[in-house]
Amino acid sequence: MTVTQAQANKMVPVTVLTGFLGAGKTTLLKRILTEFHGKRIAVIENEFGPESIDNELLVQDSDEEIIELNNGCVCCTVRGDLLKTLTDLKNRRLNNELNFERVIIETTGVANPGPVCQTFFMDDGIAEYFRLDAVITVVDAKHGMQTLDTQPEAQKQVGFADRILISKKDLVSDEEYASLKHRLVHMNPRAEIMPVHFGEADLDKILDVTGFNLNSILEIDPEFLQDDHPDTHDHPHDHDHECDAHCTHDHHHEHDHHEHNHHHAHHDDEIGAFVFTSNKPFDPQRLEEFLSGVVQVFGPDLYRYKGILYMKGVKQRMLFQGVHMLMGAEPGKLWGPKEKPYNKMVFIGRKLPKDVFTNGLTQCLA
Known part of the structure; x- marks a missing residue:
């Protein structure tokens, strides 16, 4: 609806x-x-x-x-x-x-x-x-x-x-x-x-957070991206900044880890999140088939997922989100003339196999 x-x-x-x-x-x-x-x-x-x-x-x-x-x-x-x-x-x-x-x-x-x-x-x-x-x-x-x-x-x-x-x-x-x-x-x-x-x-x-509004901006805490090592897939246009954060982080990693051991103590949390980004467009049919399958298998453990999608043949960005097995998508604003279209999706859930999602989404790219 x-x-x-x-x-x-x-x-x-x-x-x-x-x-x-x-x-x-x-x-x-x-x-x-x-x-x-x-x-x-x-x-x-x-x-x-x-x-x-x-x-x-x-x-x-x-x-x-x-x-x-x-x-x-x-x-x-x-x-x-x-x-x-x-x-x-x-x-x-x-x-x-x-x-x-x-x-x-x-x-x-x-x-x-x-x-x-x-x-x-x-x-x-x-x-x-x-x-x-x-x-x-x-x-x-x-x-x-x-x-x-x-x-x-x-x-x-x-x-x-x-x-x-x-x-x-x-x-x-x-x-x-x-x-x-x-x-x-x-x-x-x-x-x-x-x-x-x-x-x-x-x-x-x-009040009035509009967290479930598809038009709300997909914000991901930069602290999360800093510690998350870059994946093999393409990165969106704004990734240079993130890469800088990665590079400095990696460069000082041993020293940082030694000093801030308490701060970065690893918790084996069942709930986690990962982000998928790419500059290539999705093939709409392949993406729909993949997401339908993923939701059938992992629905109970998928808590929140949300994204800005770049679809082949579509001039607007598509906004999508879901809770468990229920998901929806709607068109957002047009990609700007100087804007480089991109995909950015975040998945939050319990023990989600990141590689299954990442590889599957990569396969859906046109």
Whole structure:
């Protein structure tokens, strides 16, 4: 389903807020719900547990599934299916029973955000009314390393993120923070990473991220490219800069490694990412066949994938993205007269065989 920009503007944006137990999601959410920011937000909580929104914030009896807050926001529980709750919110908004401009879904601390994201692709009634804006993941600076080492769900939360907020930075040294950030970049190079203090995040950095918008710029953290050795395939026009980074990195490698051993400690994370780039155009049919096959085989382990594609015989860049086994593509803007067309694709997932993807994609080039 392709949505026009005018339709997208009318849709209700949805932010998925995730993070492991104790990372600070609820602190952040409380701030959003108590602050008079002039935005009317509906919050869906995956469960009312001991960590849920404090009852003194709520101004209605808790038998009601949807509770209105004193600043115009509403809060509701998922007692069952997210689809059912979203449909209920949609119907009540259409009937003018509820007034909200956006939705925030807080997942449980041990939840994999994948199925939540898929809800917005699978049901047409939901997909046409709500626009999935972004997955925001909160990571605890103090316990983040240990959590990532021991909890596979925490790794998934990082893999799905469009933006990663690091909480409790004041409790760790600059070296520990740098080490955690370095690890997160390697797990997910397309998520912007920023520290957040006791939930005092700039709301504009959390809302309207358009991480699931195909037109959003495909940004990949340069730190990721610096440490990733160049592959054998062609590199896009802007790769000279990256090559310089590679060359200096390689040149000083032994010295750097010796001094910054703590910083570059190798973590055998199941979640990882890689980038495919090429200046040659793709053969559309071959690419479609290859991606369809890859998604069938690796779909459950493919968390997020996104790309700008240069297709043979097509004057526009094609924008594509997917979550698990669901993917979509649409035309973007025309390649400029002085622009050298290129392919740039990023794949984030669990134990993905980079060589299978790279070799397969290379075979699809015209």
